[in-house]
Amino acid sequence: MEAPVSGASPDAGDDEARRRLDAYTYLSAPERLEHVAIMRVFCGTLLADLAVPDLMAKLREAGGPGAGLDADTLTARLEKLVQWGNLLRSSHTVKASSISEYQRSRSRYQLSKLGERVQRDADGVLAGADAAREVSNELLALVERGLRELAERVTVPGGIDPRDGLERVSTLFVQFTEFAESVRDFYAYLGQVLARYDLDSAEYQGFKELLLDYVEAITEDVAFRAPRISAALDTLWPHLPGLLARLDAHAQGLTGLSSPGDGRPETRVQRSRGREIADWEGLRGWFVDTDGDGSQVDQLRDATLRALQSLLANAKRMLRSATGEMSRRRDLLRLARWFDEAAPQDAHDIAVAAFGLYGARHLGIPPAADEVVPAATSWWTGPVVEVPVALRERGSRAQRGRMSSAEDHSEQKRRLREAARRQAAARAAAADELRSASGRFAEMRLTSAALGLLLELLATALGNAHLRRRAGTDGEQATGFDLDAAHGEDVELGIRLTVRRTVGARCVLRSTDGDLLLDDLELHIGRTSSDTADPAGTADTAGTADGEAGVSVS
DSSP: OOOOOTTOOHHHHHHHHHHHHGGGGGGTSTTHHHHHHHHHHHHTSSSOOEEHHHHHHHHHHHOSTTTTOOHHHHHHHHHHHHHHTSEEEOOOOOOOSSHHHHHHHSOEEEEOHHHHHHHHHHHHHHHHSSSOOOOOHHHHHHHHHHHHHHHHHHHSTTOOOHHHHHHHHHHHHHHHHHHHHHHHHHHHHHHHHHTOSOOOHHHHHHHHHIIIIIIHHHHHHHHHHHHHHHHHHHHHGGGHHHHHHHHHHHOOTTGGGGSOOTTOOOOOOOOOTTSSHHHHHHHHHHHSOOSSSOOHHHHHHHHHHHHHHHHHHHHHHHHHHHHTSSOOHHHHHHHHHHHHHSOHHHHHHHHHHHHOOOOOOOOOOOOOTTOOOOTTOOTTTSOOOOOOHHHHHHSOOSOOSOOOOOOOOHHHHHHHHHHHHHHHHHHHHHHHHHHHTTTOTTTOOBOHHHHHHHHHHHHHHHHTOEEEEEEOTTSOEEEEEEOTTEEEEETTTTEEEEEEEEEEEEEEEEETTEEEEEEEEEEEEEOOTTSOOOHHHHHHOTTOGGGOOOOOOO
């Protein structure tokens, strides 16, 4: 897949990747066999646009899943392929001699480049994905000779002829690409085979000869030619930039499309193998360790060693199987045949007899008390009941091990007592501050704690007020709160607040949190009746009722 254009946003790159991956959707759709048949018809022609009648005729001629499609169904399949990006609508002018012919031929489709690439890869997978691909060792010898001759011609005075160099570079990379792909496919097939643990004697004998002869020959040939190829690349590497520049000057190919000019839009061009320095770096990295992760030659040697180890493991398994120590392959195959031929109920009985897989049993663990599960709830979707470890692993409800010691909470209790002590001291200080500020509220600024305590007492006093009926100004009875006896107190702090209503009075309380204005109210602060009046409080209580020590604030 080509990389996104430099400077494009990440979201644009994601959208482009998603659009290209949509071209694979038809291979997993329910109608994938019909889609593949349609795409094969388009891939069998070059630069051809087909209408629905033409495509129907070709499908019937080829036979297969698409032969029975009618015009409407085929049109729907084609529209889906256009939506996924595999096909394009043709822009060719339709020539028709009648209206009916125009209606049949007006919708014409042609193959997109992305759709052709995807279908070509899909056909390759369907044709021989599981086959063992031979490795062409002779291609590696041709690669070595081509590199050596190219290095000799590049280093002579005057350099190599551009036409000769272009032919050699193209041939060299075609040979190397074919060899590298064949090696990769063969070892993928080899790993798939060696992962099996059910090889019989005949299969094991065949793969043993394959590994000991064929794989060993490949590894030895690669190990023999890799140093020579590496030496040729070392000789060629300093002259490589000049060689590529001369090849580009001789044959630019489609590089003119990659740069906009004369009003042409920019087009991404995938150049031929060997025309970019990155292609040569990939060739060199196959034979030489350039990044510290090991070359492909080293990986090939390691893969061969792992294959031989897997072969030895299979040999050990077969020896144990012959003596009856380990393998139960024949018994398992017989059991599988019994399962395949048995009725559903008989299959359950066979599973119980073979594996001891009885039906689900209730363990007698009640669910949580606050969970009410209806009887119709499936066990699959119902809540999970926690099973103790002893019951789950050993089937025993008995407690095992020593009893854990009681947790020591003395430090937590000490912190809680200290916090309560600090809170009580802060409230006592706030009460002292209120008593000391009596008669001077307009002149002093209270702290947040003092104002909070005063508001707490005020809320208690207003909550203790009583409703009563009194005569209004017009002689009618009115209902209101009796604030003459409204009071709030805190016995622990020894502070008492009395609230009285006085028309026209204004009480202003200033604090660090802000100012509070109370209209038509007077606040009297004193000690509770149970406290012993101090001398300072007695001087303030002169003329007050009920022994209250307070000052009217207005």
